[in-house]
Amino acid sequence: MSEKGLTTITLKKINRSKVYQYIYRNRQTSKMQIVQDLQMGLSTVSQNLNLLEKEGLIDRNGYFDSTGGRKAQAIQIVADFRISIGIGILKNMFHITAIDLYGNAFYTDTIPLPYSNTEDYYKKLTDKIRGFIAEHHYDEQKILGISIATQGITSPDNSTVIYGNIMNNTGMCLEDFSRHLPYPCHLEHDSKSAAFLELWNHPELDSAVVFLLNRNLGGAIITDHRIHQGSSMHSGTLEHMCMDPDGPLCYCGNHGCLETYCSANSLEQSAGMPVKEFFPLLREKKSPRLTSLWEDYLRHLAFAMRNLNLIVDAPIIISGYLAPYFTEEDINQLLEHINSSSPFPIGKSQILVGTHGQYTPAIGAALFYVDQFIRSV
CATH class of the missing domain: 3.30.420.40 (ATPase, nucleotide binding domain)
Structure with a gap:
């Protein structure tokens, strides 16, 4: 591939990302507003909107009030194009939540399950997660990942709990969960997950x-x-x-x-x-x-x-x-x-x-994959 061709492809990706990120930040906007604020050509914006709509990332729903001319079509992202599942583990239960791309929790629940650092526990918990996904008919292709918040300080690579005196879960590994789940998985200290949610809500x-x-x-x-x-x-x-x-x-x-x-x-x-x-x-x-x-x-x-x-x-x-x-x-x-x-x-x-x-750590954990997705588009 020529350097010119590579540059063109890169520029198209950059423009697509700029348009999507702009719509995401503004919640609802119009084509001309994007042209004006991003200082892009009308044809470039139109091409990117058509591409994003074809991919299912955005939709056009409704119109803005007329300012004297033709009404502008309202454009927004599809908030449930992808969803993320968050888990908050406690001694005698765990919290589960599903969130959309804006971090809105559209489902939360508390499931009794006493913790033990055993294969039986991890199998029961992951079976309940899979049952939760099946029961609510969530399309597996839409799930970004399963992010788990636990009471315990994790290693720098988030693979292992290195201090877990509350639950006696020192040594808990991400692999304990991920080997039972067909999705990307992440492990995080519950306090850090909670802080991430608060930072998300107070940018x-x-x-x-x-x-x-x-x-x-x-x-x-x-x-x-x-x-x-x-x-x-x-x-x-x-x-x-x-x-x-x-x-x-x-x-x-x-x-x-x-x-x-x-x-x-x-x-x-x-x-x-x-x-x-x-x-x-x-x-x-x-x-x-x-x-x-x-x-x-x-x-x-x-x-x-x-x-x-x-x-x-x-x-x-x-x-x-x-x-x-x-x-x-x-x-x-x-x-x-x-x-x-x-x-x-x-x-x-x-x-x-x-x-x-009480659902703060679970929601904050789920935001891990939402944040990754939004940055990658």
Whole structure:
């Protein structure tokens, strides 16, 4: 092939990608808007739109209001052209979700399955994933991959869990799952998956500190619009910040970690009831005992936020299982605690609250393949 021919093919691929990415970012647009904003010729844009439509990547559905001439046809991507499956593994269950190319979760479910590092467990879990795909009649050709979020720090190549004290899953391998599934598979630390979802939902953020308030606490640091991993993959493990060296015993073997004060498990243990019972009694019945427990929880959380804000001067994101339970009053209390002792007060706009609750890691994991696909088109 001549150099000229190669250059022409490359240019066509670049133009196709530019047009698709523009439509993706803008959600809905018109042919003339693409011509104007990308400064491409009308014929070039028309050719690329016809190609993308033929491939099934975009469709033309409806019209914009007339501005005096012929109505412009509305163009958008086909959001379910490809889908991604996300899994969030916990001790006694796993969460499963299916998302479209915009990261919208159009299905979520929780499936009971106690974890054990055995072939039988991995076979049961992957059988349930395959059953989930069959039951919902998802076309296998549309599935980008299966991405698995687990409680445990993974190796740099995401092939193995190298620290998994919560679930005793140290040594868990990607191969444990992938050998049973006919799709690309990915393994990720659940906190990093959650942070990826929050970054996806807040693309304007360059940096942030993520508090994943799940049954077990987790966290992540976002810098330069990326999740910071660290030299040994444990950046952001804020759950093991020591709050009191004489405090409760943590699963890591130390005492007084933030995990023992601000995880959902620690809250349930203190309250003597599940989270789903705790918050109605707290909000509606105004139980003095539960109010005192929640105030203590917020004080410990604010203390950690205050200290981390001194290290990473960036917005704080409250994410995970407990996030949907937070009220405006709770955020105000956090700010009051933080600013009463910090030399650098923060404003309300610097605390963001996630909306996906317990499914946050699973959805964030699924975004791994969506992000790959969008970048590749």
